[in-house]
């Protein structure tokens with residue numbers, strides 16, 4: 287089951303970040319009420335970090351029982367622990383260090399100086415194993431859309447975007463630095479109840495138009511292949527929506 291993409295266009299990136307943070311709080315509270323806990327997949331990049339900063343500034347974040355939230359990552363830059371370019375480092379600085387999270391439920395992807403050393407394939411396999419023991423699908427999985435339509439570390443044309451079986455794979459020679467990364471695959475992404483694709487700014491306009499055109503192949507436009515089982519939501523600002531055909535943007 288896949289959900290047809292739905293679009294929400296906000297005035298600007300600040301409002302988009304705040305509205306997405308509010309939406310996330312509501313979904314997490316609802317998931318906890320329904321199932322006792324919630325699982326959320328975080329994204330790196332400007333828009334993902336914007337949402338975390340908005341959450342940090344929102345008093346409503348206290349409506350969430352953070353000890354009953356599992357946090358996962360859609361991708362990670364394969365760098366030493368604490369490196370400022372790691373998505374988890376940026377997330378900790380933007381928000382996580384302020385929350386009463388259960389450390390056992392913060393599922394950061396392995397670092398290049400961790401127990402697998404610089405073996406990125408072993409690191410990806412170990413994250414897949416961690417994921418396999420987790421109960422239930424992700425409630426909300428957020429993906430920042432890159433200007434080239436990449437999501438997580440699934441870049442157009444690279445082998446990772448063609449993966450059909452494994453849930454987590456290593457990425458080499460990514461066109462955006464750093465070249466070595468770990469990523470969830472499209473089959474893993476598509477298990478999520480809700481997939482939210484975030485795109486703000488003029489440099490994302492072409493990517494949004496390409497991915498939403500309806501005839502895009504995920505291998506060429508990975509964002510086009512990201513769907514949730516219950517909901518696929520594109521959260522845009524006006525600048526990112528500026529190249530969409532009028533029937534989609536309204």
Ligand SMILES: O=C1O[C@H](COP(=O)(O)O)[C@@H](O)[C@H](O)[C@H]1O
Pocket residue numbers: 329330331332333334360361362363373429430431432433436437438439462
């Ligand atoms: O490198 C990455 O880039 C994408 C998009 O980032 P943005 O700054 O263009 O919004 C991000 O989704 C991904 O997690 C990250 O590793």
